[in-house]
Amino acid sequence: MPWKITKEDIRFISLGARILSCGGGGNTRSMEALILSVMKDDDVIEVIPIHEVRDDWWVTAIGIMGSTVLFNEDLPTGEEMETALSLYEKKYNKNVDALISIEIGGVNALAPLLLALKRRLPVIDGDGMGRAFPELYMTTLHLNGIPLAPLSLVTQDNMKFVPSSYTSDQAVHEAKSFANNNGGHSHVVGYGASGDEIKTSMLSGTLYLAYRLGKIITSYGDGIIRLKQIKNAFENSIYGELSLVIKGYVTEVSRWFENEVIVGKLFIESYTKQHNQKIEIQFMNEFFTIHNGESIYRVPDLIVFLHIDSLEPISVVDIQRAQSVIVLVIPAPNILHTTDMLTLIHMKESYQLLKKEEDQ
Amino acid sequence: MRLGIDVGGTNTDAVIIDDSGNIKAWSKQLTTSNLGETIYETAKIVLNEANVKPESMKGVFLGTTHVLNELYYPKNLAKTALIRLTKKPSKIKPGLFWPSHLSKYIIKEFHLETKYDFTRQIPHYDEIDHESVFKIMKELEKAKVESVCIVGAFSSFYEDEENNLKKVIASHMPSLSVTVSNEIGSIGFLDRENASLLNSMLSFVMKDALSSINDIFKNLGLHCPYWITQNDGSLMKVEEAIKLPIFTIGSGITNSLRGASKLTGLKNFIGIDVGGSTIDIGMVSHGHPQTEEGPVKVLDIPVNVRLPKVHSLSTGGGNLVNTHNGDLLIEDTIASDITKDGLAWGGEQWTISDSFLKIFPHSFKDKHIKYENLEGISTEDCLKVVNTVSSRIREKIRQLQPKDQYVPLVLVGGGSPLLLNNIFTKFDKAIQPVGYQICNAVGACYAPLSSSLDKVFWLNDRTKEEIVEREKERVITELIHKGAKPETIKINRVEEFPFDYLKGEMFRLKIMAFGDL
Numbered sequence: 001m002p003w004k005i006t007k008e009d010i011r012f013i014s015l016g017a018r019i020l021s022c023g024g025g026g027n028t029r030s031m032e033a034l035i036l037s038v039m040k041d042d043d044v045i046e047v048i049p050i051h052e053v054r055d056d057w058w059v060t061a062i063g064i065m066g067s068t069v070l071f072n073e074d075l076p077t078g079e080e081m082e083t084a085l086s087l088y089e090k091k092y093n094k095n096v097d098a099l100i101s102i103e104i105g106g107v108n109a110l111a112p113l114l115l116a117l118k119r120r121l122p123v124i125d126g127d128g129m130g131r132a133f134p135e136l137y138m139t140t141l142h143l144n145g146i147p148l149a150p151l152s153l154v155t156q157d158n159m160k161f162v163p164s165s166y167t168s169d170q171a172v173h174e175a176k177s178f179a180n181n182n183g184g185h186s187h188v189v190g191y192g193a194s195g196d197e198i199k200t201s202m203l204s205g206t207l208y209l210a211y212r213l214g215k216i217i218t219s220y221g222d223g224i225i226r227l228k229q230i231k232n233a234f235e236n237s238i239y240g241e242l243s244l245v246i247k248g249y250v251t252e253v254s255r256w257f258e259n260e261v262i263v264g265k266l267f268i269e270s271y272t273k274q275h276n277q278k279i280e281i282q283f284m285n286e287f288f289t290i291h292n293g294e295s296i297y298r299v300p301d302l303i304v305f306l307h308i309d310s311l312e313p314i315s316v317v318d319i320q321r322a323q324s325v326i327v328l329v330i331p332a333p334n335i336l337h338t339t340d341m342l343t344l345i346h347m348k349e350s351y352q353l354l355k356k357e358e359d360q
Numbered sequence: 361m362r363l364g365i366d367v368g369g370t371n372t373d374a375v376i377i378d379d380s381g382n383i384k385a386w387s388k389q390l391t392t393s394n395l396g397e398t399i400y401e402t403a404k405i406v407l408n409e410a411n412v413k414p415e416s417m418k419g420v421f422l423g424t425t426h427v428l429n430e431l432y433y434p435k436n437l438a439k440t441a442l443i444r445l446t447k448k449p450s451k452i453k454p455g456l457f458w459p460s461h462l463s464k465y466i467i468k469e470f471h472l473e474t475k476y477d478f479t480r481q482i483p484h485y486d487e488i489d490h491e492s493v494f495k496i497m498k499e500l501e502k503a504k505v506e507s508v509c510i511v512g513a514f515s516s517f518y519e520d521e522e523n524n525l526k527k528v529i530a531s532h533m534p535s536l537s538v539t540v541s542n543e544i545g546s547i548g549f550l551d552r553e554n555a556s557l558l559n560s561m562l563s564f565v566m567k568d569a570l571s572s573i574n575d576i577f578k579n580l581g582l583h584c585p586y587w588i589t590q591n592d593g594s595l596m597k598v599e600e601a602i603k604l605p606i607f608t609i610g611s612g613i614t615n616s617l618r619g620a621s622k623l624t625g626l627k628n629f630i631g632i633d634v635g636g637s638t639i640d641i642g643m644v645s646h647g648h649p650q651t652e653e654g655p656v657k658v659l660d661i662p663v664n665v666r667l668p669k670v671h672s673l674s675t676g677g678g679n680l681v682n683t684h685n686g687d688l689l690i691e692d693t694i695a696s697d698i699t700k701d702g703l704a705w706g707g708e709q710w711t712i713s714d715s716f717l718k719i720f721p722h723s724f725k726d727k728h729i730k731y732e733n734l735e736g737i738s739t740e741d742c743l744k745v746v747n748t749v750s751s752r753i754r755e756k757i758r759q760l761q762p763k764d765q766y767v768p769l770v771l772v773g774g775g776s777p778l779l780l781n782n783i784f785t786k787f788d789k790a791i792q793p794v795g796y797q798i799c800n801a802v803g804a805c806y807a808p809l810s811s812s813l814d815k816v817f818w819l820n821d822r823t824k825e826e827i828v829e830r831e832k833e834r835v836i837t838e839l840i841h842k843g844a845k846p847e848t849i850k851i852n853r854v855e856e857f858p859f860d861y862l863k864g865e866m867f868r869l870k871i872m873a874f875g876d877l
Contacts, residue, residue, distance in 0.1 A: 027548075029548075029550050029551070029662065030452065030549070030550060033452045033453075033456050033457075033550055034450075034451060034452050036453075036456055037451050037452050037453040037456065038451055069547060069548075072547075072548055072549060072550070073513055073514055073547050073548065073549050074446075074447070074513055074514070074549075075444075075446050075450040075452060075513060075549050075550075076450060076452075077448045077449065077450050077451065078450060078451030078452070079451075156447050156448055157447060157448070255856075255857070262857075308759060309671075309759060317857075322645075322650060322669075324759055324760075
């Protein structure tokens with residue numbers, strides 16, 4: 001279904017994207033504020049569903065990489081994305097016909113929208129991760145052989161173009177060192193491909209799902225009904241069947257540094273005695289494993305924390321002791337469970353804990 | 361001997377408590393538009409009644425919901441200008457998620473280029489750009505701006521730039537009040553900006569209410585130190601409260617919960633404070649009211665200041681009830697004085713209290729109540745009101761109540777007799793302590809001193825442990841300086857938050873310590 005995003009819809013997408021972020025993906029506040037500041041009341045952004053993406057289009061993926069904590073402190077001017085796209089088009093000598101989000105989980109769901117609005121380009125209903133992952137290469141686009149480079153990188157006061165002669169590994173390295181040397185974050189335009197290639201590599205329908213989820217959460221209505229609606233929304237998507245793991249309160253949270261990455265652990269005690277008494281959850285950039293007696297849930301399945309009352313998603317940064325939460329697990333789309341994709345996400349040092357766990 | 365005063369939206373209470381914790385006397389007066397006068401009158405009555413010498417008073421403890429009420433119903437907000445200190449101007453508009461009755465007070469917005477380079481540990485700081493600042497000041501004058509809010513990117517670890525700009529503006533325009541964001545909140549630009557803007561707008565509110573406080577207490581013969589209670593339930597100096605009014609917006613319920621703990625002797629319970637315009641429900645564990653510091657909202661505005669963890673129902677005993685086309689409505693409006701305007705007291709306004717009194721007569725031991733006045737309203741409607749309000753309260757309690765260890769409910773506040781034995785019975789382990797109607801003032805008397813820190817540090821060749829130890833020392837020294845007994849000082853928590861992507865060269869540190877006077 002072709003669909004037009006209005007100014008009113010932005011907050012729904014923002015909220016829904018934070019659900020799909022599994023606690024990572026960054027606070028969407030600055031990006032949401034930026035779009036709402038720029039968007040006029042009658043502006044719309046055109047969304048193109050998978051079957052209407054034209055094979056001969058040139059599509060690029062859009063995102064922000066690096067620390068979103070720093071991104072939310074270092075206010076964007078609002079022009080960085082346009083600069084990045086212009087740099088890409090000029091250096092690569094190719095016009096872009098449509099945009100797609102690198103990562104639907106968190107701030108990057110919104111990243112292409114501002115650019116789409118300003119350049120009057122359509123946004124494709126889908127993304128490259130189906131959730132949030134910590135690294136630029138952990139995408140189904142990469143998995144399907146779409147090269148990251150050419151890549152354009154832009155911050156408030158610096159820019160860089162990585163030409164197509166760079167392998168994806170080299171491009172990732174360039175992008176990381178650029179972000180590290182320029183305030184810890186950068187706007188990114190890359191993963192350029194034809195519409196044909198994008199269609200077969202992307203996770204489809206995730207933008208609309210984010211919108212639906214946000215809309216459900218903000219609707220009035222009691223918690224149980226809204227939870228049911230959330231379940232329905234996932235049932236009509238590429239994800240698996242949602243299950244409620246626990247309703248309870250956080251009894252303990254600890255965070256520490258391991259391999260230069262923040263790692264943490266928390267415990268939740270159930271409200272009702274019948275349920276599992278106590279579960280343990282580990283997190284890094286996102287929530288990544290649940291130990292629940294016999295059963296274990298883990299990345300790439302979606303582990304989602306919601307505020308017990310408002311059902312607003314809670315991030316790994318904000319989770320704290322004594323919070324009352326609902327924890328959901330949603331099986332990831334099949335493609336994220338393929339051996340190649342699992343290898344891709346386990347390669348990263350930051351998921352070593354996860355690997356250790358599996359070795360045992 | 362301690363004197364506690366609570367200035368609420370409807371009533372002002374005062375209480376005198378002796379050194380062994382007994383209530384010597386208390387008084388309750390209607391809060392008038394002249395807060396100084398109200399405080400004076402209420403304190404005078406209680407001092408007379410207790411018949412104690414003002415010299416025997418060790419301290420006066422003042423709590424107020426005045427500032428929060430001002431945000432709901434603005435009367436005295438300052439026209440505020442925002443100055444952003446960032447590398448480049450941002451298209452993000454200030455006041456975006458705000459209700460319009462507050463955002464209209466942001467009347468000007470300026471940008472100054474920061475001299476810092478955030479990517480390096482050691483900033484290259486240059487002189488302030490005086491020319492641009494003078495231009496801004498001209499415009500401030502022209503627009504008749506009353507308050508200025510300075511928000512610099514990364515001010516939680518480069519505070520000098522905000523502070524220096526403040527100095528320049530304050531020296532040229534001494535009548536302006538200036539808020540700097542590094543005193544308000546930590547990392548997270550927009551949330552900090554929101555909190556700082558609110559603080560700026562509130563500049564007159566505390567100043568007007570408290571500027572005469574010195575004289576008032578002198579006139580009462582009180583020469584002891586006096587304090588204001590803040591959001592986390594701890595004490596701040598009057599000068600601090602005038603400068604940082606945003607830190608007092610949540611103090612009302614914190615005082616009430618602490619008071620409930622003192623009056624019942626309980627350390628773990630759910631407190632329900634039934635006031636004129638709200639019912640606040642909060643949790644006390646190990647004797648401390650719980651606070652929340654994640655992303656919190658004040659009137660839907662995201663802010664990054666610490667607030668008590670409270671569920672607030674926007675209906676209290678004074679809310680008006682009406683029927684409209686056959687539908688029953690609980691309105692947002694509140695009777696200004698229920699003992700005059702409420703139906704049961706011979707007034708013209710049908711309130712939530714009247715509805716409860718119709719169903720549960722004699723809840724209040726008040727001779728002035730005439731039950732025949734309630735004959736005109738239907739029992740069925742009143743029952744609906746009672747059911748609506750009580751199911752809202754029950755729902756909140758259900759969420760707070762830990763299942764494995766049922767904690768008692770403590771009912772306080774002037775309206776709480778409406779609930780006791782009617783909605784909540786001994787089966788709910790519901791308790792209403794003696795002194796329930798002056799619980800806030802009691803709580804204020806027992807507020808501790810606190811000192812806290814929430815800053816971001818570059819390691820700069822030091823170890824993390826060195827920095828944590830040094831800052832701990834600093835917090836403790838500050839607490840002793842404020843007047844805390846060293847043996848009572850407890851570091852409540854030390855939390856470190858590493859940053860991603862910066863290889864651990866930078867971290868955020870939160871320290872919180874409490875101590876008794």
